[in-house]
Amino acid sequence: MLDQLWFLVAIPLLVLATFAIDLLPSAAGAVGGWSLLAYFGGLLLWAGLYAYATLVRPRLLVAVADWCVRWPYLRRFRETVMPEMRAYFRRARHLGSRPPAFYASGFALTALTWLARYALVYLIVRSVHAADGTLLFARSAAMMLVGLIMPTPGGSGGLGPLRPLHRPADAGGAPGPDPPDLARAGLLPLHRARGLPLPPPTAPATSRRAPPH
Numbered sequence: 001m002l003d004q005l006w007f008l009v010a011i012p013l014l015v016l017a018t019f020a021i022d023l024l025p026s027a028a029g030a031v032g033g034w035s036l037l038a039y040f041g042g043l044l045l046w047a048g049l050y051a052y053a054t055l056v057r058p059r060l061l062v063a064v065a066d067w068c069v070r071w072p073y074l075r076r077f078r079e080t081v082m083p084e085m086r087a088y089f090r091r092a093r094h095l096g097s098r099p100p101a102f103y104a105s106g107f108a109l110t111a112l113t114w115l116a117r118y119a120l121v122y123l124i125v126r127s128v129h130a131a132d133g134t135l136l137f138a139r140s141a142a143m144m145l146v147g148l149i150m151p152t153p154g155g156s157g158g159l160g161p162l163r164p165l166h167r168p169a170d171a172g173g174a175p176g177p178d179p180p181d182l183a184r185a186g187l188l189p190l191h192r193a194r195g196l197p198l199p200p201p202t203a204p205a206t207s208r209r210a211p212p213h
Contacts, residue, residue: 002109004048004050004054005103006110007043008048010145014040014141014145023139043145062089065081066082121144122140
């Protein structure tokens, strides 16, 4: 639940940061920018409702779950869902009775955990490209928040299209030379998007003519 409290802090900060930095590269266009803001708004609304229902009105979650499992196609899960929701209700009531110091220390640990995740991406990209630090850190945070909707572990397979957020040319750094081998193979954008160092170009092979017999 403390993750939701972190989202309630991180998302407004990222939205405010869009007035000072280009959180999305220019190639994303207006559609990409508004889509990101719409996603952030939905995530912020969900985090707020979930935190409110857990800390203030835990019975609301039980009522919503009970309403859902009354649907014809979900009725078979009722015997499994409702005991879990009643146990969650008891935990939520216990959580709501904790003193403010408990939430302060828990939120601090949660914030450090998320900041460490952002810093990991930041350090990896900065180790190979001299990108702008503030922009890179903000884009790392945005990418991980978007990855929350991916059904795969860690967002694997779904965060690939967001890797260009860390390209040096789009993150305030200078792009390196285009090795002709990668460019001809069509792998240069993927190579850069993954944050891999660019290998030196290889000299073209010279063909030898067989000596006459």
